[in-house]
Amino acid sequence: MQRPIHTLIITAATLAGVVIYPATADEALNRGAILSASCASCHGPEGRSPGAIPAIAGKTAEDLRVMLEDFRSGKRRSTVMGRHAKGYSDEEIQLIATHLGKQK
Amino acid sequence: MRHSTRRHFIELIGSAGAVSSMAAWPIVAGGGQSAGRVVIIGGGFGGATCAKYLRRIAPAITVTLVERESSFVTCPFSNAVLGGLYDIDFITHHYDALRDAHGVEVIQDRASTIDPAAKTVALSAGSTLTYDKLVVSPGIDFQWGAIDGYDEAASEQMPHAWKAGPQTLQLRKQLEAMPNGGVVIIAAPRNPFRCPPGPYERASMIAHYLKQAKPRSKILIYDAKDTFSKRPLFEQGWKALYPGMIEWIPESEGGAIEAVDVRSMTVHPTFGDPQTGDVINMIPPQKAGAIAQVAGLAGDGGWCAVDQRTFESAVHKDIYVIGDAAVANPMPKSGFAASSQGKVCATSIAASLSGLEMPEPSYSNTCYSLVGPDYGISVAAVYRAGAEGIVSVEGAGGISPKDADTAFRSAEASYAVGWYQSITADIWG
The missing domain is CATH 3.50.50.60 (FAD/NAD(P)-binding domain)
Known part of the structure; x- marks a missing residue:
């Protein structure tokens, strides 16, 4: 089990007042985050929409990937999502879907 | 820390849910030690977004937001107030959540001068703030x-x-x-x-x-x-x-x-x-807000040139200009664009303060307009920024179809309201 060991590391670092920078921030994680940053502007904070626009929280990465690809191809009809989805490559759609798929 | 340990650290934080899933990466501080001090001037779409997202991305960074007013009245949906669809309360937002839920220090005052060499901001009430990074998001002023x-x-x-x-x-x-x-x-x-x-x-x-x-x-x-x-x-x-x-x-x-x-x-x-x-x-006619002019951040046309990958000023190092005041075309001067820039700017500041590599920026914009209460139209775009600046992604974006039926226009009218509720919750909620 790895978890308890890491928890200990964090606790020790926190107690020591040390600032930790996880400097290898996974490239995909970062790109996924920055590519997804604008989604909340329409779909709400954490993908939880307070109004008429469909929420995206709680969807799996696979569901999101298929939806984005279908918006992009026009297979799935939309008002504005098709216009957005056309701005992203397969790889970028996968990164976005993986990132947003973590929203509960 | 060695490379492999850091990787595990990220995975652990992610799986433990200790950090919001929207965070680009976790930065943890203990014992009250700050990973840097960021001052943000202006609590509109750009500045308030940047403040909130900086705190989410990097909770160890101290963020101070300087805003003249006690609340913010948005230009988006102010036309709907003129049309009698909503009253002014619907478009008025407060800073309580930024202060109480997101740990942003909010100071109601006016920034009067900036000293880029000393890295300080003087406030009109007499106090002075020091910064490692300064974000200037003053919106517009008029060319009286x-x-x-x-x-x-x-x-x-x-x-x-x-x-x-x-x-x-x-x-x-x-x-x-x-x-x-x-x-x-x-x-x-x-x-x-x-x-x-x-x-x-x-x-x-x-x-x-x-x-x-x-x-x-x-x-x-x-x-x-x-x-x-x-x-x-x-x-x-x-x-x-x-x-x-x-x-x-x-x-x-x-x-x-x-x-x-x-x-x-x-x-x-x-x-x-x-x-x-x-x-x-x-x-x-308009120009960048007063503090940008006073601080010499604006050029001849009255707007502020920036590195469009980070929104750091082309004039002063460690000062960033976002939102309407910045030269960001082909992005329009819109609240959505300002918020999109605020997120990228927050990411680039967090990366810079922690010595990380900034990922390739991506921006987007959607502007809804209400032609009538049940008749909405929109324009959208997706942008990338490289060494040559911001470019629209070809084949993406554009305006609503001209031949759309009434159901489509009606859907966009309700999405316009939904957009407003979402973006204001994302920024001030």
Whole structure:
């Protein structure tokens, strides 16, 4: 089990007042985050929409990937999502879907 | 720390749910030690977004937001207030959540000067803030005097209503007081200016009000340009909803206003006859907000050049300019764009303060306009930024289809409201 060991590391670092920078921030994680940053502007904070626009929280990465690809191809009809989805490559759609798929 | 340990650290934090899933990466501080001090001037779409997202991405960073007002009244949906669809409370937002839930220090004061060498900001109440990174998000100011006779005093009689709040209410009051059969003049500036579709949405929302309350009235749009944002969609919508009520006068037909006379309520175009109005909404030429001018961040045109990958000023290191004040074209000067820039700027500051590599930036924009309460239209774009600056992704974005049916227009009208609720919750919630 790895978890308890890491928890200990964090606790020790926190107690020591040390600032930790996880400097290898996974490239995909970062790109996924920055590519997804604008989604909340329409779909709400954490993908939880307070109004008429469909929420995206709680969807799996696979569901999101298929939806984005279908918006992009026009297979799935939309008002504005098709216009957005056309701005992203397969790889970028996968990164976005993986990132947003973590929203509960 | 070695590479592999850091990787595991990220995975652990992610799986433990200790950090929001929106965070680009976790940075943990203990013992009150700060990973840096960021001061943000301006609590609008750009500045408030940047403050909140900096705290989410990097909770160890100390973030201080300096905002003149105790609340923020948005320009988005202020046209719907003019049209009588909402009241001013609907578009007024407060800083409680930023302060209480997100750990942003909010100071209600005006930034008077910036010392880029000493890295300090002087506030008008007398105190001085020091920063490692400074974000300037001041929005717009007006070029008073650019139109002869139009200064701040004149804006009481001829409201610009291009900063929402008392000016919005003043314009609404004038619309309520004008007679049936009266003339409303909207004077639109040349590019660039805040909210490119705004004057035309405003004409639509005022027409919506007049159609019910004063149906014999007319709206004249005097324009300093020969075309405008979403023009085919607006013109189609006006024909459908307000036939004969709105007339657009382009620059080439004498649309550019060079002078006004407040006493006689008259506008003078560069050529052609003067025109009197019962209500005159004068939207003057604009420039970056005052603090950007005072600090020397703005260039000749009045706007602030930046590195469009990070929004760091082209003039001063460690100072970032976002939102309407920045030169970010092809991105429009919109609230959505400012918020998108605020997120990228927050990421780049967090990366810089922690010695990380900034990922390739990506921006987007969606601007909804209400032609009527059940008639919405939109323009969208996706952007990337490389060494050559921001570019629109080809094949993406564009305006709503011209041949859309009423169900489509109605859906976009309800999505316009949904967008407003989402983005304001994302920023001030």
